Amino acid sequence: MNEQQYEHLLHIQTAKPQQGFPSSAEYHRYEPTPYEALDLLRDAYPLESTDTIVDFGSGKGRLPFYLAYTFRVRAIGVEMDGGFHEEALQNLVSYTKKHRTRGSVQLEQGLAEEFTIPSDANRFYFFNPFSVNIFRQVIANIIESVETSPRPVDVILYYPADAYLHYLNDETPFHYVQSVRLPLKNLHERFLIYRFDMMESSW
Secondary structure: OOHHHHHHHHOOOOOOOOOOOOOOOOEOOOOOOOHHHHHHHHHHOOOOOOOEEEEEOOOOOHHHHHHHHHHOOEEEEEEOOHHHHHHHHHHHHHHHHHOOOOOEEEEEEOOHHHOOOOOOOOEEEEOOOEOHHHHHHHHHHHHHHHHHOOOOEEEEEEOOOHHHHHHHHHHOOOEEEEEEEOOOOOOOOEEEEEEEOOOOOOO
């Protein structure tokens, strides 16, 4: 399906990217993950209905709605921008009217680094929403949550920034487990999945 068909199916409006630039250099402009890419991730990296995924920099909520509909998971969107959050809440009302039983979507407004990681959250999604400095803080919060409530967790990166990869590879217990490339796209347009499992780690 194309973008318009997916927006119609999910009963949401998320297609327009951000105009202009964010007020803070630490946070990057909003751009939704293409549905074409999400379909490839869906096929290569299926989720279970028991999974809880957190999307940092969720904008208008495309990823949480897509995954809730597709896998019936609990999906949490965390967005700093109040305008995008309001649009996501409008999408939630619209989505719920049509797909009340297709997963669970929760939308939170606030800074990613201040978001309290739920003890059952086990998947974390990033489409370069902010600087590596904030990414470090968020990953530290995830690790702290895992140490308190042990469970395997995955970090999913789309179009990953080199700084993110250097940090995960060199300074954290996360290790690379999978990549999903988009056909006929440049080498950076891919998903990379990293995992932290305390049972398998010497961290």
